[in-house]
Amino acid sequence: MREILAMEEDFPERLREIPDSPKCIYLIGNLPEKKEPTVGIIGARNGTEYGKKVALSLARELVAYGIGIVSGMAYGIDSAAHRGALEGGGKTYAVLGSGADVCYPAVNQKLYEEIAKTGGIISEYAPGAPPLPHHFVERNRLIAGLSDVLIVVEARERSGTFITVDRALEQGKQVFAVPGRISDALSKGCNKLLMEGAGICLSQADILHCFSIEAGEKKQAEIHLNEEENRVYQALRLDGKHIDCLAKELKMSVEKLYPILIGLELSGYCESKGNTYSRRSL
Known part of the structure; x- marks a missing residue:
């Protein structure tokens, strides 16, 4: 110290x-x-x-x-x-x-x-x-x-x-x-x-x-998803899926799925319109 x-x-x-x-x-x-x-x-x-x-x-x-x-x-x-x-x-x-x-x-x-x-x-x-x-x-x-x-x-x-x-x-x-x-x-x-x-x-x-930094000008390596985030990301489609469909497919509660989707959206891996989430290509 x-x-x-x-x-x-x-x-x-x-x-x-x-x-x-x-x-x-x-x-x-x-x-x-x-x-x-x-x-x-x-x-x-x-x-x-x-x-x-x-x-x-x-x-x-x-x-x-x-x-x-x-x-x-x-x-x-x-x-x-x-x-x-x-x-x-x-x-x-x-x-x-x-x-x-x-x-x-x-x-x-x-x-x-x-x-x-x-x-x-x-x-x-x-x-x-x-x-x-x-x-x-x-x-x-x-x-x-x-x-x-x-x-x-x-x-x-x-x-x-x-x-x-x-x-x-x-x-x-x-x-x-x-x-x-x-x-x-x-x-x-x-x-x-x-x-x-x-x-x-x-x-x-x-x-x-x-x-004065533009998104995409990252100074470090791209961030990798953890196992649970990757599972949700892989379940998404480019044309979108409703959160209820995702929850049923992943056998996951909406309460647990929602913050994961928010995290993916904030990180640029998906986007949402209402309760429909679309995958973004990495």
Whole structure:
């Protein structure tokens, strides 16, 4: 673990420029490089399977363009974003509300270790510091500071996620939200952000535009589907299939199939019109 003081050359410029900049940070692994584009992906700790699938897919696609993913390693959306970045072979950075040597939540120990290998674990709190409630409020400004762009995937109308959003806006960052169904409690926060002027995130292309990157100009190898995703992809046809037909053919519930299809669509493997999904040639 390294301690990096604000006066040192290695202290990240992104954090040096924010209000209430930390006097030092503790680091396991690496910081984002100065010219490395970064995207923060945040959302509800009790995110739905759909929300977690969207976060994972967005992160997995974005790292293919050399973009680093920043989040807080919390349950739900945060963890899904980190996993997506790792699955895509990219870099991801976790900003903790505890000491950098304290994995919280403990169930994320394996994820914590994987992040440290290729990305970085970052904290402003001294080694051994416990995960206190006010630490998470304070660390949100660092998540915003390390992110060039911020995406909110799922959030309640009154959510701690908005603390990070407010800090990002104060820092002049662009904020995006993933829209959701008006009847879903975890979509109300995102839909509210969209009403207030946040950018709409329907796929990675909406985010790539912020960095003047065109979809298709990937800097890394093409992403491969896992076994379950490939099974669904192979069942699709160019002229489309209704989701109910796919569910029956694959002997899979619509509830399980839907987030897989959303992930495939976000990754550019299929497209939808209503409840009909069409395969795209790779």
